[in-house]
Amino acid sequence: MAPPSSDARSTAPQAGFAFILKRSLISAAIALALFSLMIGVRTEAGPTGVLIYWTRFGDLALLVGAVFIGSIAVELARAFVGPVDIAGRMPEALREILAALQRFLVPALLAFAVLIPVIFYQQRYILDLSILVLTYVMLGWGLNIVVGLAGLLDLGYVAFYAVGAYSYALLSTTFGLSFWICLPLAGILAAFWGMMLGFPVLRLKGDYLAIVTLAFGEIIRIVLLNWQSLTGGPNGISGIPRPTAFGIPLTAGADGLAARLGIPFSPTHRIVFLFYLILALALLTNWATIRLRRLPIGRAWEALREDEVACRALGINTVVTKLTAFALGAMFGGFAGAFFATRQGFISPESFSFQESALVLAIVVLGGMGSQLGVALAAIAMIGGFELFRGFDQYRMLVFGMAMVLLMIWRPRGLIGHRAPSVYLERREAIAADLVKEGHG
Amino acid sequence: MTGADILEVTHLSMTFGGIRAVNDLSFTATRGAITALIGPNGAGKTTVFNCITGFYKPTAGMIRLVHADGRDFLLERLFDFRIAKRAKVARTFQNIRLFSGMTLLENLMVAQHNPLMRASGFTVLGLLGAPRYRAAERAAIERARHWLDRIGLTARADDAAGNLPYGDQRRLEIARAMCTEPALLCLDEPAAGLNARESEALSELLLSIRAGGTSLLLIEHDMSVVMEISDRIVVLDHGVKIADGTPREIRDDPKVIAAYLGSDEEFARAEMEGSA
Secondary structure, eight states, rough: OOOOOHHHHHHHHHOHHHHHHHHHHHHHHHHHHIIIIIIIIIEOOOOOOOOEEEEEHHHHHHHHHHHHHHHHHHHHHHHSSHHHHHHHHOOHHHHHHHHHHHHHHHHHHHHHHHHHHHHTTOHHHHHHHHEEEEHHHHHHHIIIIIIIIIIOOSSHHHHHHHHHHHHHHHHHHHHHHOOOHHHHHHHHHHHHHHHHHHHHTOOOOHHHHHHHHHHHHHHHHHHHHOHHHHHHHOEEEEOOOOBBBBOOSSSSSSSSHHHHTSOOOOTHHHHHHHHHHHHHHHHHHHHHHHHHTTTTTHHHHHHHHHHHHHHHOOOTTTTHHHHHHHHHHHHHHHHHHHHHHHHSSEEEEGGGHHHHHHHHHHHHHHHTTTOOHHHHHHIIIIIHHHGGGGGGGGHHHHHHHHHHHHHHHHOOOOSSBBOOOOSSSSSSOBTTTTSSSOOOO | OSSEEEEEEEEEEEEETTEEEEEEEEEEEEESSEEEEEEETSSSSSHHHHHTTTTOOOOOEEEEEOOOOOEEETTTTTTTTTHTSSSSSEEHHHHHOOTSSSSSHHHHHHTTTHHHHHHHTTTTTHHHOOOHHHHHHHHHHHHHHHHHHHTTTTGTTTTTTSSOHHHHHHHHHHHHTTTOOOOOOOOOEETTTHHHHHHHHHHHHHHHHHHHTOEEEEESSHHHHHHHOOOOOEEEETTTEEEOHHHHHHHHHHHHHHHHHHOOHHHHHHHHTTTT
């Protein structure tokens, strides 16, 4: 990053030393109040059932001190590397180099993604991780339609993931339908449930919409948990058929793909096939979204995010527009769900908790709402980064949380916050993040 | 060119709880003319506008819109976006409502949503890249360029609408409304916040829109604009019509002068004269 120039410093929020000290003292006081009982006093039931306790004031002091110094650091970071216009401060040449890099970033990432199974053929762990990352990239892109483009805050996206997974699991285990027939059916069913959710929440905005979608996600999970006869309840569904390469099974048998191609069988073939399957599905989502953004429906979604009243005054049917956003977002969630089911071979309601919704939403917000590249990068950072921090053991969550806080200080509108116009006359120029609205329901 | 009336408002009433914002109001707007709706603050002008453009459902009364081909629409029965889509009534807002994070061109493209939606086969054909849709999109861009030319903002077509100065935003909002190809254009205080030069440009724009065959209905406080361009003026006070006529008639109407600027008759007369 370029060093802050004098003019940039003058526009940055000037937090005085006294202000920083005051904020940090308040944070430390809150930490003291919170931790004095949680950390400071340790209680345990004695051998005779009597309560024994001892104090750990040393640890408490250490923690409060850490909060104090930490908040000073955060305030300083906010004052000096806060949300400032970094691009504006760079010299022209550097900006051009970065723009060129950005042009090559997408093809490079894509080429790398295609080559992953070739490069890491022997490393099963990396292949599995890549499949997981791509699943979240696809979920992020799906949710991006609802949250990023249409500006409808959806906290229950996992419901559609679950609908897709259970649709495939039930259709294939009950009727013996193949993956390639079930995949579109799973998408259609998820889209149907997306509309079912859409209807009651059409009139809701902002926080209220978020709460109802959150509840919807929980309803689906609880129904799956309790409808024993259909879903198997907490035991889930096992023995879900693996996908076939368009009818040819990926097994060691004589009719398997390996035997037909005349190459020795390896269980990695299936992993590689799954990898390319999710890559294709994710790219389909991406292609559709990019395409839709340039169509009237996509522009109507973004207009809806910007100003719903103006949309109505221009004769746009806001009900249909919102419902299509919900339905299409849900459809891609359903595709991802069907993939998840065929990959795992076993699903249970446990996989579809609120945490998944929150994770996908975090990916969309962190990536920059509406930005396809940003969402992909955020998914790589969130899922891949989480694995990267494995070395930190129990501090993993702490390090990860801190990384997210820092990122949000540095880039409050996500990794890629600016918006690329969908159509242009003379020149294509990104729109600054502060002009783009986040939507309010 | 005066022909049949484009808009007939009869016995319109709108109550909010116990408050009668509009009380038994009847007026008409002439086709191909500029009709102004004026009155002191709180007279109910914006309420009338919201009833005509479907943002409020009137408590009582009828609002009839007749197209040039004779088709008529009862606006109080059409709901929400259908007034803009079917009856072709477009509007602007007192507090500008542009899509600030979208470019000028995109703003004008969103306004052509309905014809483009049909051309894209409700997205299916468009997704497949059908030539019919591409042609329709090119035509839509041309229409947008035409309006950008008319408001003199073609050079800024690819800038974000939120970056425009205030006066340009006002004109862009009018251009955006015009891109829906309305039969009746309703403007809510288009000259608010404009300087004298910008008001002048606005008057020219509105007159050129009238010359293009679109009827206009406007609410305006700026008397110089109203007196200069209106063919007809309807004066409201406390939700009731107190006068209706040509600018000259309105200017000399003692009732209007009394109501419009209270008891300060001297000041009111000066204001009206000054704008003559």
